[in-house]
Amino acid sequence: MKSVSELLAADGSHENWIPLLDTAAKEVFELMLGCQLTAAATTEEINMDVTAMVGLAGQLCGVLSVRCDQKAATLMTSKMLGVALDKVGREVADALGEVCNMVAGNFKNKIAGLAEGCLLSPPTVITGSDYNLHCMADSPAIEIRMLFESMPIAISLQIHS
Amino acid sequence: MSIRALIVDDSSVMRKIVERSLRQAGIDLSEVFQAGNGAEALGVLKESTVDLILCDINMPVMDGLEFVKQLPAVENAKGVPVVMITTEGSEAHVVQALSAGARGYIRKPFTPEQVKEHVLPVLAGKS
Numbered sequence A: 001m002k003s004v005s006e007l008l009a010a011d012g013s014h015e016n017w018i019p020l021l022d023t024a025a026k027e028v029f030e031l032m033l034g035c036q037l038t039a040a041a042t043t044e045e046i047n048m049d050v051t052a053m054v055g056l057a058g059q060l061c062g063v064l065s066v067r068c069d070q071k072a073a074t075l076m077t078s079k080m081l082g083v084a085l086d087k088v089g090r091e092v093a094d095a096l097g098e099v100c101n102m103v104a105g106n107f108k109n110k111i112a113g114l115a116e117g118c119l120l121s122p123p124t125v126i127t128g129s130d131y132n133l134h135c136m137a138d139s140p141a142i143e144i145r146m147l148f149e150s151m152p153i154a155i156s157l158q159i160h161s
Numbered sequence B: 001m002s003i004r005a006l007i008v009d010d011s012s013v014m015r016k017i018v019e020r021s022l023r024q025a026g027i028d029l030s031e032v033f034q035a036g037n038g039a040e041a042l043g044v045l046k047e048s049t050v051d052l053i054l055c056d057i058n059m060p061v062m063d064g065l066e067f068v069k070q071l072p073a074v075e076n077a078k079g080v081p082v083v084m085i086t087t088e089g090s091e092a093h094v095v096q097a098l099s100a101g102a103r104g105y106i107r108k109p110f111t112p113e114q115v116k117e118h119v120l121p122v123l124a125g126k127s
Helices: A004-012 A015-033 A071-081 A092-108 B012-024 B040-047 B064-073 B093-101 B112-123
Strands: A038-039 A050-060 A061-068 A118-120 A124-127 A142-148 A151-160 B002-008 B028-035 B052-055 B082-086 B103-109
Touching: A015 A038, A015 A071, A015 A092, A015 A142, A015 A151, A050 A071, A050 A092, A061 A071, A061 A092, A071 A092, A071 A142, A071 A151, A071 B012, A092 A118, A092 A124, A092 B012, B002 B012, B002 B040, B012 B028, B012 B112, B028 B040, B040 B052, B040 B064, B052 B064, B052 B112, B064 B082, B064 B093, B082 B112, B093 B103, B103 B112
Parallel strands: B002 B028, B002 B052, B052 B082, B082 B103
Antiparallel strands: A038 A142, A050 A061, A050 A118, A050 A124, A061 A151, A142 A151
């Protein structure tokens, strides 16, 4: 396990964080939703109208977000709660926020020193797609695209150095 | 044996998942109380007795560590085991939680098997 300072110093673009983010997300979906995330073949932008965000502060500052469309968010909620799709109601935002929270927590726990040196904010969830997110991070975001039950999801981490 | 559990988490989805995991672990729940933060949980304990408390750490109003620290002063909570369930996975957090009085620690994400593995010994008084 590498330390946060080693990882930050090794690559200014933070490309070396991608496998950790990938593993963190896959573990959350496997353990909490009972399904496998698979690699997305394309990074083509599609309409992702549910966005969950968790802020990171401390040794690592930034924002981790999980984006998907409403159908995927509803299916995630259904799988997390173990209820039929038509029984899913207002819990969708709560569920996606928890997914984002667990991915962020699992990600930071994979980096030596970061588990205790970085705090997470409560999740924030935005629904709708007609908005621009202006993150004050000063380095490029890293982003992974995956398929959840054949539906695309995007997980990104914007980092303040 | 049938038990009464208090689940404390600011996410209602997570509270439901924890309850389901307890049932999947074969724990017979006669009653489940829920609270969205430590302060609400203290309010529940003023009115009710429980046999087990499962508690998140990061919550608004009163976090899980503060809640656990306040439990010795609550008559209905005396001797009731607390298991933390949280995304905070550092050894420092585990030590803090156990020092504050928690008897178990489960990291999110978790499986029902992990809940069983951590909760059953606590209920049996072995942890």
